[in-house]
Amino acid sequence: MLENYKTALMNMYYLKAIGSSIRASLISSLIVFVIALVCAYYISKLDEKIQDSIITILNMRSNYIGVPLAFKYILLLGNTGMFILLFKYFGLNELSNFNIYLWIGLIITYVCFQIPLAIITLYSPFLSINKEVRQAAMLLGANSFQFWAKIGIPVLFPSIVGTLSILFVSAIGSYATAYALAGRSKGIVIVRIGSLVVILGVAMVSMMINEKLSKYKSTKIRVE
């Protein structure tokens, strides 16, 4: 088993794919985290009914992933995507040269599908440090800095670590979106693993067919 790791980690082809995937996942996770942190904070300050509605929509939105999501971005930002055509029409050459099939496209897609998920995971801890908790701390003599240092950040910390981990794992493990956008041409580790699994699957199906055929052949010979 260790031999397999050795093979994978010594092979420059795989190493490059691992490195690229980690880089793309880290960048997208950090961007998502910052956006989600700000959004979750402000959502927790809204009226309860509005909060519920937003969280319901985000829940629904966080399940919109995979090939349909990639297809949506291809329609919007692909070579003949709506926005690209609009940029060309308005003479915005820099923007019209945008290529969704490059790494930047993959990162944008990751960011878009992970934001709802990250807001949902960060929203709950923000609720536990609601207005009354802040007021209670103020009444006990805390200023804003002391509140965040002694209550706010310690309460949020486990969720921050958890959310970052979920974002990173979900980005690096996302197969369908990555495959739909990058195909096999990009060095993405999950696509590489996927292709090995497909090869293995094809090999297994071939072996089964071969075995069945062999059995059928031998039975036929015996009858004859």
Add this chain to the structure above:
Amino acid sequence: MSYLVIKDVEKSFGDLKVLKKTSLSIEKGQLVTLIGPSGSGKSTLLKSIAGLESIDHGSIIVDGENITNKETRNRNVGMVFQKYVLFPNMNVYDNIAFGLKLRKTNKNDIDKKVREALGLVELKDKMYSYTNELSGGQMQRVALARSIILQPKILLFDEPLSVLDREIRRNLQMQIKKIHRELDITSLFVTHNQEEAMIISDKVYVMNNGMIEQSGIPKEIYYSPKTSFVARFIGNYNVLSKAVFEQHFKKNINTKEVAIRREVIQMTKEELGDDVEYNLEDCEIIDISLIGNVIRYETRKDNLTMNVDVINNDIYDTYDIRLGDKVNLFVPKKQCIFLTA
């Protein structure tokens, strides 16, 4: 001069005026209740004292010092909220010690004071428990200990018992009363529960529609309401307009309304004597509710509905009073409160 003086305080949220020239005063060491229906402005007034809401007009003076524009954290005002507001990342000990740590109090002093406060709220065995390991009543006791440990000038309670069940609420009412007596902290307690106000307070302020309707000791408020609102809200009185009273009781009066407490009305199926001054004959029983130690009868005669509370001691069962029965009501004259406002 009183210890806490609130003078002509006004506060609006948009077009809605929540406090309308509200004034009240509390003597040092008193436990005063502010009672009123939802939306009457009592919580807003409390938050204004704490500095959690700014006021548009008026002044708040504590111990001779005008704190109207002072920052919340410098007011030395404690508050126990309606919701459970403990710091979730800290255990009971650290929650209570929080304020003292901010004041850079000596570690040994903190330990001594926290243990004393825990003793007062009877939670010594929960010293190292986290908030998710406590019941609602225990959380409110921690919040109380966290406030009293700083020896605030004013201790504010914003309906802290309203979310608790009846039994725990009663225990905590007694505990708050006992702690107040021991520490002598000037306290203002907001509630919409009449019974709670009567049990715990030295003085009651009844608030309605952003204004103080009446103030006085609990007994005074209960026995001598000055307005129909106070009569209805505090004493569960039957409030009759002048026209209705004169029509049914055949007596002329000079006031706008008459208030009659439910429990002073006597009810019988027998004929009333001629010497009875205020009587109402042939009232139909339209509802009977068993409320623990009291049975409430709702009676009606034409356009007049009267509620009668009777001690639940089986006597009326003996009289066999059932729905639809006709009864005679007798109201002692001295129990009629003639309302001018």
